[in-house]
Amino acid sequence: MDSLEDTFRTLSIARRLQPSEAMYILDLSLASCASSVSDVLAVCCSNHSVHLHSRETLRLVGTEQVEEDSFLVFWDVRMVQDRGETGSLLGVYSESHSDDITTVKFHPRQADRLASGATDGLVNVFDLSLGGEDDALVTTCNCNSSASSLCWTGKDLDQLLCLTHDEGLHLWDVARPDSDDTLTLLSSADARPMVQLPDGASLEYFVGGTWLSDEERILLVGGSNHGELHLLDCSGRGLRFIKSLRGGHSATVRCFQWDAIGRSLLTGGEDGQLLQWKAGAEEISVGMKDSLKSISSIQLKTKAHRKQATQKGRSKLA
Template sequence: MEAWWPKKFACVSDEPIYLLDMALHPAGAASAASCSDLALRLYDQATLQLVGECRGHISRVCGLTFAHARHDLLYSASEDGTVRAWDVRRPGGTAAQVFRGDRTHSFCSFDLSCGDVLLCAGTSLVDEDSLLMFWDSRKPNTVPLGVYSESHSDDITQVRFHPHDKDRLASGSSDGLVNVFDLRRGSEEEALLCTCKDDSAAVSVCWAEADGSHLLCLSPDEGLRLWDLRQLDTDRPLAVFSCPDVRHLELVPGGRRLDYLVGGAWLEGAGKLLVVGGDKGGDVCLMECDGDGLHLLASLHGGHTATVRCFVWDEVRGMLITGGEDARLLLWKPGGGEDNENSPAFKLKWRPHVIVQIQK
């Protein structure tokens, strides 16, 4: 039987570091983390051993994703106004490509289309303008193809391409709007398919369901909304579930409540919309969100000691990787060994299998 206690590794830096965002290699070979010291750290996905770093950004990284087909490419966007493509086979080198915006706008969000062709970054608000900027990843000229400038009136905090439709894009903003675009339709006005309104800012947007027909939106005051876009041409409301503040819900046994939400992810294999939250002590809650509300799947204890900022779900291995303000990167597995391998993962006790402490 496999021992469950964590293996520990450490890498050295000059200042305290915490993790901001994470991305998972599509083939399961590696994971990447953006850190507060502006570095992109690459880890072996199975062991979380550090295998390299990429450096070049001079401001906070606001988006991170691997290419879907060319698995050797990692894309990152930063408040420094650049999107960079890195060849992860040669960590430590300079960026393979640098995509630039204009000199006045910094980036707040970023994503890459499922076809690996279109890049999109959302900008901060400057002089009443917040922009969606687009680039073609195949072109050597890395200036934008074009911009959308009329659909948001504040910082564009999230952009998410549809998981299966390369021309479908959702954008969320501090103005409380989540817009859905069909990029095949010429002008910005024609491309805007619908606008979903939130009572607060949108800080996280996630496509859900196997056909990508639902949108999950999280707000900075720990609110959550789930919209069904199939209801656009009906008289039924778009929102199939709405909670203005999940901190008031009794989800955790023993009377404890959530302090914050981290984000959401659609789990293809399980057919679930996973929502991750936690408390200030470092405990993590895995929840399912559907039209009936939020349902606790599992509570994860004994790993983090501070707020968790990011996570990725390893669909192939059924594992979770989390990173937080305690400068820890954790790999979680359900159960303790092979005896449990045929049991439903969310019915088992989750334990930290590997802990990486990023320290001074």
């Protein structure tokens, strides 16, 4: 079987879904659990809607409208009562960050472990099984900027990758929070100069990172404001160029998902397009007739990629 890097080097557009209205794609999520693999791809859009697509064909299978004044609350599904009534709220942690929380990520294997990042420059790791906030906070790292995304990485998923809104990159070992050993494996306030791209290509921002468990490596995705994508390998030694993807998006790419089952890369961005990339593929357009137009109370037009304000000030605690 070809290595995953060989697959990356031969990626081309397999399917393209054009937007049916003025909106852009904010986030993607593939549904999966330990016992089964779902065919559903959830697409979060700027018009306050969530679209459900087939992960293989990209055809729209449903939508969910979210009200303008909406918020997200997490509940423990084990506490749902027999009559279907919701149980007690697990709790609220309000002291560990001093500004807007911009990203959260549960550990893929340890259900009670949660990482959070905020515009205060702090990245916290909690053990929710320990109860109160003071006890639950097990590690704090300082990225000295506004955190944009987090990813659990490493063979034992005991490392944490943090990207910031001003293109900083930090990789920490959080396996031993009480150890005197340094937590930092890699750190750069601006990681873009760490890798040279061929043919004068421009690396203007990072989309995010993901842990590839089969090959035990980090895939980092960056891009240009004109829609070009760059696949990079990330480790404690730095960044290494793998492949550039062109001819797909025409604006900033906001999100991606690697589908390990289908061996495809899914990308979405400010041009409103949802793309599927596969090795050696020939493009199939998913026409408008295959999509349902969501009804939105607010029509948002495509906006340029904006950086969030950076705040510094609190020191590293762990």
